Amino acid sequence: MIKSALMALLLAGASIVGQAAERGADPLDSPRWSDMRKEMFPAAAKVVFDERVKVTAPLTAENAMNVPVSVDAGALQGVREVLVFADFNPIVRIVRFEPKGAQPSLGFRIKLQQSTPVRAAVRTSDGSWHVGGTWVNTAGGGCTLPSTGSASPEWQKRLGEVSSRVWARKEGGERIRLRIIHPIDTGLAAGIPAFFLQDLDLTDDKGKALMHIEGFEPIAENPVFTVDVPVARASAGYRVSGRDNNGNAISAVIDK
Amino acid sequence: MNALPRSARALIALFALGWTLLLAAADRDYGLSPVRIADDTWALVGRSEDFSVANGGNIVNTAFIVTRDGVVVIDSGPSRVYGEQLKRAIARVTDKPVSLVVNTHHHPDHFLGNQAFAPETLAALPATIKGIHSEGGSFNENMYRLAGDWMAGTEPVAPTRQLAAGPLVMGDHRLELIALDGHTEADLVILDRSTGVLFAGDLVFNGRTPTTPHADLSHWQAALDRLEKTPFTILVPGHGPVAADAGPIRQTRAWLTWLDRHLRQAAEDGLDMTEVLALPLPAEFRGLAVVNAEYRRSVGQLYPAYEQRALSGERRKP
Numbered sequence: 001m002i003k004s005a006l007m008a009l010l011l012a013g014a015s016i017v018g019q020a021a022e023r024g025a026d027p028l029d030s031p032r033w034s035d036m037r038k039e040m041f042p043a044a045a046k047v048v049f050d051e052r053v054k055v056t057a058p059l060t061a062e063n064a065m066n067v068p069v070s071v072d073a074g075a076l077q078g079v080r081e082v083l084v085f086a087d088f089n090p091i092v093r094i095v096r097f098e099p100k101g102a103q104p105s106l107g108f109r110i111k112l113q114q115s116t117p118v119r120a121a122v123r124t125s126d127g128s129w130h131v132g133g134t135w136v137n138t139a140g141g142g143c144t145l146p147s148t149g150s151a152s153p154e155w156q157k158r159l160g161e162v163s164s165r166v167w168a169r170k171e172g173g174e175r176i177r178l179r180i181i182h183p184i185d186t187g188l189a190a191g192i193p194a195f196f197l198q199d200l201d202l203t204d205d206k207g208k209a210l211m212h213i214e215g216f217e218p219i220a221e222n223p224v225f226t227v228d229v230p231v232a233r234a235s236a237g238y239r240v241s242g243r244d245n246n247g248n249a250i251s252a253v254i255d256k
Numbered sequence: 257m258n259a260l261p262r263s264a265r266a267l268i269a270l271f272a273l274g275w276t277l278l279l280a281a282a283d284r285d286y287g288l289s290p291v292r293i294a295d296d297t298w299a300l301v302g303r304s305e306d307f308s309v310a311n312g313g314n315i316v317n318t319a320f321i322v323t324r325d326g327v328v329v330i331d332s333g334p335s336r337v338y339g340e341q342l343k344r345a346i347a348r349v350t351d352k353p354v355s356l357v358v359n360t361h362h363h364p365d366h367f368l369g370n371q372a373f374a375p376e377t378l379a380a381l382p383a384t385i386k387g388i389h390s391e392g393g394s395f396n397e398n399m400y401r402l403a404g405d406w407m408a409g410t411e412p413v414a415p416t417r418q419l420a421a422g423p424l425v426m427g428d429h430r431l432e433l434i435a436l437d438g439h440t441e442a443d444l445v446i447l448d449r450s451t452g453v454l455f456a457g458d459l460v461f462n463g464r465t466p467t468t469p470h471a472d473l474s475h476w477q478a479a480l481d482r483l484e485k486t487p488f489t490i491l492v493p494g495h496g497p498v499a500a501d502a503g504p505i506r507q508t509r510a511w512l513t514w515l516d517r518h519l520r521q522a523a524e525d526g527l528d529m530t531e532v533l534a535l536p537l538p539a540e541f542r543g544l545a546v547v548n549a550e551y552r553r554s555v556g557q558l559y560p561a562y563e564q565r566a567l568s569g570e571r572r573k574p
Binding site for chain 1: 567
């Protein structure tokens, strides 16, 4: 009798959990999700978890100063903007980008302070947000360490220097990879103010927009970005321009 | 108690804390059992794993040679407790004192047992000593995180005696110190000419994937070329079983050669780091211990340099 009552209780419990999952419980089961929901999106916004938003990062990251992440929202139509954030990072926002002609995907590297979900929220033309993500386990500490650059005068001479290359892709279209010399300090290491890339605009050789990237403090030092351009927007050359939070300009021609 | 000044009470508290930490480690037993591999020569072979609380950091090989003038120890292990248990294991084999403890390079599993030995017996290449001074503290902290209680009471101790390449006679054993680099900035190899045993340190891994946090792959490959030309009877790698042939040297080189070509090709193909991590490993390496974890770490450690070369147009011929 007692056993069956217990069983009934257990079953009831299981069905409540099941219902929560159907209503859209966080697939990454993060205790910070409800805060993220409130902080990142307007209350009235439609926010759904969507497996079509692919976030690729190593499950275990030994070097918390340089964790590789790729976001791909190519399975969704009408992508307007993508916001990448990490629930447990002291600075949650990592990067925001608007694919204005480039593929809705971006490769980059980040600093993490501890193990955390890394998520991408994709706003599509109907105004709804599609959220995908993955857990990254790390010993952390990446956000409160000074950059290597901050200890060396070398970067000052090369600040904002861009190296880049363009590849033809087997899938069609082109790939642009670029690296920018910048120490990127989070402001969380004692005595070193925040110093990071704020805006980057990637255009074709006529100046027509391909992608706008808004950076935040947790992007890794000397950031490397991977951007794919569809066949229709492939160009004889590309340009990148932007600035950091101290107003230093970045400007370079990306030759083929 | 109130009669004691505050400073004395603080000292007592500190002392008590120290003992508590040591006692926590005291019940940890690495079960070290030296295996005789040649005349006067014993090896202690660690597990082919990653550092963990389960193995207490005992993933490394240490060894010792009992000479007429005392014992030569090659690497002191990953913790104070390991060093102490190594010393007791030596005492079970011989009543000769330890006269020389060599750290082959500055990685934590090769020197954090130094505390157990008399400071004047500790010795290493100059760059290894420098590396222990500059990175020993952070290695030690990291080992506490990875191996937990086993590390209790462990502090980095850098050798003061500097070694140089060349012959070194220890009692009835004629040792040859070979100073190489590539796994780290300074990798000391010891050839015992009296027995033909080659202690290769971490320049050679056997059945376990090599680690690359401070690696220079081309220097490492050159060091392996040199080792393969060195005549020996028994090979003690830094990690993995003792061998009687150059198989582990070739295996280590095969991995490094592949890794170098693979990362260069990936960078030349414009792959993002996450794409490189997702590439399949060749069948010949899938049997190596911890191959997936070491591949992931090596990509993180080494790929940015390959990427930078590919982006800046400093392209090397394949």
